[in-house]
Amino acid sequence: MHDKTLTQLAASLKSGEFSSRELTSHYLRKIEKADGTLNSFITVTGEQALNQAEAADKARAAGDTGLLTGIPLALKDIFCTRDVKTSCGSKMLDNFIAPYNATVVEKLSAAGTISLGKTNMDEFAMGSSNENSHYGAVKNPWDLKAVPGGSSGGSAAAVAAGLAPAAMGTDTGGSIRQPAAFCGITGLKPTYGRVSRYGMIAYASSLDQAGPMARSAEDCAHLMNVIAGHDVRDSTSVARGVPDYTESLNAPLSGLKIGLPKEYFGDGLAPEVEKSVRDAVKVYESMGATVREVSLPHTHYAIPAYYVIAPAEASSNLSRFDGVRFGHRCQDPVDLMDLYKRSRAEGFGEEVKRRILIGTHTLSEGFFDAYYTKAQKVRRLIRQDFLDAFEEVDVLMGPAAPTPAFDLGAKKDPVSMYLQDIYTIAVNLAGIPGISVPAGLAGGRPIGLQILGTHFAEAQLLNVAHQYQQATDWHLQLPAIAEENA
Amino acid sequence: MQWETVIGLEVHVQLATRSKIFSGASTAFGAEPNTQACAVDLGLPGTLPVLNEQAVAMAVQFGLAVHSDIAEVSVFDRKNYFYADLPKGYQTSQMYHPIVGPGEVEITLEDGTSKRIRIHHAHLEEDAGKSLHEDFMGMTGIDLNRAGTPLLEIVSEPDMRNAKEAAAYLKAIHSIVTYLGISDGNMAEGSMRCDVNVSVRPKGQEAFGTRAEIKNVNSFRFVERAIAFEVERQIELIEDGGTVVQETRLFDPERDETRSMRTKEEANDYRYFPCPDLLPVVLDEAYLDHLRSQLPELPADKRERFQSELGLSAYDASVLSASREMAEFFEEVHHVCGDAKQAANWVQGELSGALNRENLSITNSPISARQLGELLSRVLDDTINGKAAKQVFQALWNGQGENADEIIETKGLKQVTDTGAIEAMIDQAIAESPAQVAQYRDAEPDKRGKMIGYFVGQVMKASRGTANPQQVNGVLKAKLDALL
Numbered sequence: 001m002h003d004k005t006l007t008q009l010a011a012s013l014k015s016g017e018f019s020s021r022e023l024t025s026h027y028l029r030k031i032e033k034a035d036g037t038l039n040s041f042i043t044v045t046g047e048q049a050l051n052q053a054e055a056a057d058k059a060r061a062a063g064d065t066g067l068l069t070g071i072p073l074a075l076k077d078i079f080c081t082r083d084v085k086t087s088c089g090s091k092m093l094d095n096f097i098a099p100y101n102a103t104v105v106e107k108l109s110a111a112g113t114i115s116l117g118k119t120n121m122d123e124f125a126m127g128s129s130n131e132n133s134h135y136g137a138v139k140n141p142w143d144l145k146a147v148p149g150g151s152s153g154g155s156a157a158a159v160a161a162g163l164a165p166a167a168m169g170t171d172t173g174g175s176i177r178q179p180a181a182f183c184g185i186t187g188l189k190p191t192y193g194r195v196s197r198y199g200m201i202a203y204a205s206s207l208d209q210a211g212p213m214a215r216s217a218e219d220c221a222h223l224m225n226v227i228a229g230h231d232v233r234d235s236t237s238v239a240r241g242v243p244d245y246t247e248s249l250n251a252p253l254s255g256l257k258i259g260l261p262k263e264y265f266g267d268g269l270a271p272e273v274e275k276s277v278r279d280a281v282k283v284y285e286s287m288g289a290t291v292r293e294v295s296l297p298h299t300h301y302a303i304p305a306y307y308v309i310a311p312a313e314a315s316s317n318l319s320r321f322d323g324v325r326f327g328h329r330c331q332d333p334v335d336l337m338d339l340y341k342r343s344r345a346e347g348f349g350e351e352v353k354r355r356i357l358i359g360t361h362t363l364s365e366g367f368f369d370a371y372y373t374k375a376q377k378v379r380r381l382i383r384q385d386f387l388d389a390f391e392e393v394d395v396l397m398g399p400a401a402p403t404p405a406f407d408l409g410a411k412k413d414p415v416s417m418y419l420q421d422i423y424t425i426a427v428n429l430a431g432i433p434g435i436s437v438p439a440g441l442a443g444g445r446p447i448g449l450q451i452l453g454t455h456f457a458e459a460q461l462l463n464v465a466h467q468y469q470q471a472t473d474w475h476l477q478l479p480a481i482a483e484e485n486a
Numbered sequence: 487m488q489w490e491t492v493i494g495l496e497v498h499v500q501l502a503t504r505s506k507i508f509s510g511a512s513t514a515f516g517a518e519p520n521t522q523a524c525a526v527d528l529g530l531p532g533t534l535p536v537l538n539e540q541a542v543a544m545a546v547q548f549g550l551a552v553h554s555d556i557a558e559v560s561v562f563d564r565k566n567y568f569y570a571d572l573p574k575g576y577q578t579s580q581m582y583h584p585i586v587g588p589g590e591v592e593i594t595l596e597d598g599t600s601k602r603i604r605i606h607h608a609h610l611e612e613d614a615g616k617s618l619h620e621d622f623m624g625m626t627g628i629d630l631n632r633a634g635t636p637l638l639e640i641v642s643e644p645d646m647r648n649a650k651e652a653a654a655y656l657k658a659i660h661s662i663v664t665y666l667g668i669s670d671g672n673m674a675e676g677s678m679r680c681d682v683n684v685s686v687r688p689k690g691q692e693a694f695g696t697r698a699e700i701k702n703v704n705s706f707r708f709v710e711r712a713i714a715f716e717v718e719r720q721i722e723l724i725e726d727g728g729t730v731v732q733e734t735r736l737f738d739p740e741r742d743e744t745r746s747m748r749t750k751e752e753a754n755d756y757r758y759f760p761c762p763d764l765l766p767v768v769l770d771e772a773y774l775d776h777l778r779s780q781l782p783e784l785p786a787d788k789r790e791r792f793q794s795e796l797g798l799s800a801y802d803a804s805v806l807s808a809s810r811e812m813a814e815f816f817e818e819v820h821h822v823c824g825d826a827k828q829a830a831n832w833v834q835g836e837l838s839g840a841l842n843r844e845n846l847s848i849t850n851s852p853i854s855a856r857q858l859g860e861l862l863s864r865v866l867d868d869t870i871n872g873k874a875a876k877q878v879f880q881a882l883w884n885g886q887g888e889n890a891d892e893i894i895e896t897k898g899l900k901q902v903t904d905t906g907a908i909e910a911m912i913d914q915a916i917a918e919s920p921a922q923v924a925q926y927r928d929a930e931p932d933k934r935g936k937m938i939g940y941f942v943g944q945v946m947k948a949s950r951g952t953a954n955p956q957q958v959n960g961v962l963k964a965k966l967d968a969l970l
Binding site: 065079080086088093095098100102197198199200201202206207231232233234235238312313315316318319321322324325326337340360363364365368372412 | 528529564568573626627755757762763765
């Protein structure tokens with residue numbers, strides 16, 4: 001069952017080939033066997049999942065079903081789930097049980113899907129390797145010495161290893177696309193505002209966006225049909241009609257204009273990644289697409305701008321974790337200041353502290369204009385780069401990350417870690433959608449092709465990605481661990 | 487040296503929305519602690535603010551009432567600081583682009599003169615919760631019911647020159663917001679709070695002195711007292727060779743003094759930046775026009791109309807227009823009895839006196855405006871005299887009758903204007919007071935006027951107050967003089 005895509009599983013459930021309970025049990029067994037090694041889940045909600053599966057089977061028997069009824073999924077532990085711990089990968093929230101569901105969780109539940117549990121992640125979504133988790137690093141299913149990427153590393157690893165057919169992730173600076181690339185799965189970061197952020201623990205509010213991570217673009221389209229749309233509880237979600245993302249999956253690509261940003265093929269790009277990406281572009285050319293080079297001249301400012309804006313917002317967003325109302329509280333505080341200092345010193349990990357410090361500094365009196373205001377100007381220029389490019393071409397293509405997955409512990413220096421996100425981060429600053437699709441393997445580690453579109457072009461991205469997956473089978477390949485534990 | 491005081495006020499007005507500024511929780515006062523704080527107010531992870539449109543409308547109404555420029559685009563910023571009753575670790579406010587731009591308010595002083603006070607801006611923000619330091623065995627209790635309550639912070643220019651002007655300004659703001667119905671203006675419940683910026687400078691000097699900010703002054707009286715203390719403190723300090731330091735001070739009404747809370751060096755760096763969870767508020771002309779068309783008559787317009795149309799004095803017009811409730815009561819009394827002067831006298835005199843004695847507001851008056859108006863009609867048409875009117879007033883106050891006519895009837899207070907009956911009572915009074923008649927006769931002519939009062943009293947007593955006093959006076963004088 002685990003080698004099937006979500007779309008195929010939905011068909012099997014519909015035809016009665018197996019029940020949701022059988023399917024859910026299958027995934028729970030796989031988690032049981034493999035996750036001791038991978039560490040992709042923080043919380044597994046087996047009993048609840050089986051109950052939901054039985055309810056789904058009953059609903060199906062009664063004829064009351066949607067396309068995804070009975071499909072098990074995994075949720076990044078950043079989405080608040082009523083009655084189930086939501087840790088955000090942090091000691092700070094190790095004891096936190098939200099009294100409500102995130103909108104994404106509500107919508108998935110209303111669509112009849114089943115939650116297998118909550119996946120591991122970099123603490124508060126800050127990281128590109130999933131090594132910053134209070135619950136320990138996640139291992140890449142393709143190579144246990146390698147990282148799965150981050151911050152949605154648990155979701156990516158779980159899907160790649162066949163522990164869940166799909167998972168929800170979030171992407172603030174590449175956190176869906178880079179782990180999807182490292183783990184050989186398909187991950188879509190929608191346009192900012194396309195999916196509600198309500199109940200998603202905020203890292204950098206103006207950049208955070210939830211999206212699906214699955215085996216195929218088609219799977220992602222089905223999930224987007226469920227999660228996209230305006231939410232009155234999130235003022236930044238956009239009131240704009242939601243198309244049926246599956247409808248245009250098979251639109252032909254002849255005449256598609258592809259742009260290759262020259263800045264995405266420069267120094268630092270591993271040759272094997274470049275080869276895979278250029279091979280993928282050739283596949284598109286064979287389908288009748290045209291290719292030209294374009295320029296995104298402000299690309300090299302993206303990382304510095306991001307590391308001003310995101311930590312600034314984070315320093316404020318994470319102020320609520322103060323030990324007063326919920327979360328970690330230090331032992332026997334002597335006064336309020338002591339309570340704050342020790343609770344936060346004990347509850348937050350190193351990378352989170354680093355970003356809070358950076359953000360606090362850049363917002364400080366005397367530095368605000370030089371950092372924050374300047375970074376916002378850069379952000380507008382970066383956005384304009386993309387808008388200009390989309391005047392010329394329909395989509396942009398390039399690598400999702402400069403290299404395939406690197407080894408656990410390989411990047412000790414924060415700046416070298418930050419450079420991982422060089423091709424993904426500008427997309428968040430511009431607010432446009434991007435998708436990463438498996439496009440090769442190098443040394444047994446997957447390589448991701450990133451496809452970018454203009455605002456609200458998700459349907460087009462899914463169409464372009466799906467057509468590639470009709471012509472290639474990189475997305476169907478599974479790591480050995482998925483088969484071993486079958 | 488002659489000193490001049492310079493005062494600016496920051497008035498925090500709690501807006502009378504049903505729910506909070508960024509959540510659906512109720513804003514009602516006095517509920518059990520933490521029963522009116524939802525996930526958003528508690529700052530739970532993942533929750534997001536959604537702006538209350540009613541709060542925006544109220545801020546705009548205020549802006550229109552003080553002739554401000556309303557910002558086409560205003561932006562919410564986060565003011566970051568840690569405090570136990572500030573759940574998110576930041577207060578959502580408007581630092582750089584407030585909704586209400588420069589405007590002005592006219593204040594009326596006790597001598598009847600008026601002055602314009604400029605408003606720098608007014609911005610929307612959320613209130614924090616409350617820290618309770620008693621009853622928790624040395625710990626602090628946090629009540630977040632108030633967290634997220636919408637506030638409009640109205641910042642004046644430093645245009646006031648003494649405590650009276652500051653109090654008059656605060657009253658003017660109070661009267662505007664209650665007229666608009668955008669706040670209940672209840673200072674005791676904290677619906678209106680005020681920070682006072684005070685500095686002094688040698689008279690004639692243009693540059694401002696260093697100011698102190700006095701926090702949380704929550705009554706008209708305290709504003710005057712806090713300023714009086716602070717001005718004296720600053721002058722004394724300078725005259726003794728010291729310098730005023732920029733600092734935040736707290737007014738202690740128990741001791742009638744201000745105390746240093748924190749100096750500028752200790753001040754927080756609030757690290758303001760635009761709140762990424764909220765979109766900019768964009769208002770178009772049509773929206774402003776709609777709200778403008780809904781504005782009620784405001785205190786300044788009412789005051790003007792009371793003078794020009796009703797012929798009231800500047801003072802009366804100003805007192806009667808000070809609150810919407812007072813003005814509406816007066817206008818109803820006037821409408822019923824038809825005589826503005828009489829209505830003004832009674833509302834400010836008998837009624838206000840009685841309300842003050844029993845510590846009641848005009849909205850809780852036991853006598854309705856209609857009842858008072860009907861009573862005054864009976865005075866105006868000479869059914870009763872002024873003295874009887876006071877009795878009827880008291881009876882209505884005590885609930886001894888539905889209306890003036892009923893009380894006049896049951897108490898037999900109808901004024902006696904029948905000349906024959908009055909003459910009979912006068913004759914009787916004269917006959918029963920030979921000694922007083924003799925005194926009257928022997929008195930110097932210019933003293934007799936005063937002595938006539940005794941006989942009037944006797945006649946009024948005999949009529950149980952119902953005789954028409956003017957009539958009694960006239961006939962008495964004629965009859966006594968005839969005895970000379």
